[in-house]
Amino acid sequence: MALITxxxxxxxxxxxxxxxxxxxxxxxxxxxxxxxSEFDSLHILGARNLPTTLLRSRYKELRQDIPVxxxxxxxxxxxxxxxxxxxxxxxxxxxxDGGFKNWSGHTKTSK
Numbered sequence: 001m002a003l004i005t006x007x008x009x010x011x012x013x014x015x016x017x018x019x020x021x022x023x024x025x026x027x028x029x030x031x032x033x034x035x036x037s038e039f040d041s042l043h044i045l046g047a048r049n050l051p052t053t054l055l056r057s058r059y060k061e062l063r064q065d066i067p068v069x070x071x072x073x074x075x076x077x078x079x080x081x082x083x084x085x086x087x088x089x090x091x092x093x094x095x096x097d098g099g100f101k102n103w104s105g106h107t108k109t110s111k
Contacts, residue, residue, distance in 0.1 A: 001081055005006040012090045013070070013082035021069065024094065029093035034100070037063040044071065052077045063070055067092035074099040 016024070025046075032039050032047040039049040050058055052072075062068055068080035068090060078095040085093055097102065 008071070011094045012077060012086035015075075016069075016094050017097055018102060018104065019104055021071075021094070021096045024067065025069040027090045028069045028092075029062055030054075030069045031062070031071075031099075033070055033072045033077050038073065040110040042107050042109055044103060045108045047071075052081050055081055059085060063089065064092075067094060067097050069094045069096070071096040071100050071103070073101055088109070 025044075028102050029046045030044060032043050033052045033055070034043075034049070035051050035053065039047075039051075041059055044047070050061065059077065062085070068085065070081055070093065072078040072081075075095065075098055082095060084094045
């Protein structure tokens with residue numbers, strides 16, 4: 001089952017290196033799909049938190065005409081989020097390869 005999900009994810013989302021992610025995320029909707037507690041402890045500067053657990057009820061907050069840049073801790077949740085969004089008609093989906101654990105750019109904590 002994991003292999004099937006991985007194959008489907010590759011068709012739904014474009015995985016980006018950190019360099020490519022940094023090059024484009026400022027002109028996109030930057031979405032952290034981790035849980036609120038993870039987001040609050042540390043996240044990419046400028047990101048919005050939309051946990052995968054709430055995605056089904058809140059996905060309409062995202063615009064379909066602007067690219068969506070997703071990330072989570074390791075890459076698994078962002079891939080699943082991209083699959084869901086693809087089914088809902090989103091086409092400009094990108095994810096940080098390796099997830100937030102590999103991020104070396106600007107970060108912020110929430111109070």
